[in-house]
Amino acid sequence: MGDGTAGYASQIKFPWHSNDGLSQWMKANGNRLQRIWVSSDRLGSAKAGGCPRGGVLAYGCPQMLIKGNAKMRWREMREDDVAGVATVADAVHLDYPENPEVFAACLRHYPSGCRVLEDDDGQVAGYLVSHPGRQDHPPVLDTPMEALAEPFDCYFLHDLALGAATRGRGFAGEAVGIALGEAKALGIDRVVLIAVGDAHSFWKRQGFELLGDGLLDPAKGYGPEARMLVRRF
Structure with a gap:
């Protein structure tokens, strides 16, 4: 939490397709994920308020935008x-x-x-x-x-x-x-x-x-x- 190492990354491919896979990935990477947004052009119209560029909050999809605590x-x-x-x-x-x-x-x-x-x-x-x-x-x-x-x-x-x-x-x-x-x-x-x-x-x-x-x-x-x-x- 807030150690500044998570930073920002975009459009990175991940090897999971389930919540269990997500949990395993988070454990392996220090549980640094804060919000995971999926591009709306893959999932249809966005409904999640506050999502950047119309994406939606989701888990288990191969292309995602991760927002960490950066250097705060x-x-x-x-x-x-x-x-x-x-x-x-x-x-x-x-x-x-x-x-x-x-x-x-x-x-x-x-x-x-x-x-x-x-x-x-x-x-x-x-x-x-x-x-x-x-x-x-x-x-x-x-x-x-x-x-x-x-x-x-x-x-x-x-x-x-x-x-x-x-x-x-x-x-x-x-x-x-x-x-x-x-x-x-x-x-x-x-x-x-x-x-x-x-x-x-x-x-x-x-x-x-x-x-x-x-x-x-x-x-x-x-x-x-x-x-x-x-x-x-």
Whole structure:
């Protein structure tokens, strides 16, 4: 996932004609396939949304276009990334806007927990903001932190956002792994986050569950559907 070795290839012939054959090929090649698109001129009219050049998502056909993670990678956030982070946030979190100073403050107070997903052109394609804190002092929406709440009893996955072109390629799982690693390095046994909008099912798949009843103080600004979730380890 995201090691940059898969790259891009097109119109390559493969020796399978079944899902079992595909599985064997993936195992032999490090499971690096992300999406497999088949040219529509071989399979008729395309119906899969988002398929390049009208192809369709399929398995077991001899000519395919493979799209891997190319050279995208998570790296430490820098001060000059904040504007790019804010641009991604504005595009992804339409109903939960935050001032760029929110991200800048997190970077100042806990740089180790702040990462960006850098694309092939060196642009910010996604970001992770995380830091230690206290369960009874969750972050307030659109309010820069003045300091980390101590003594620490949890690790907050404060914010994670990915641009549309990066989704479905394993980067969110990598970001969760980064947050878990940071928590473990501090001797903290849980990662806590605030799930908003329709993201609850995604976080459940990442191993998170309700923290108590999950309810938040409305003054935190996240809306009535927001819930606090936790992943213990």
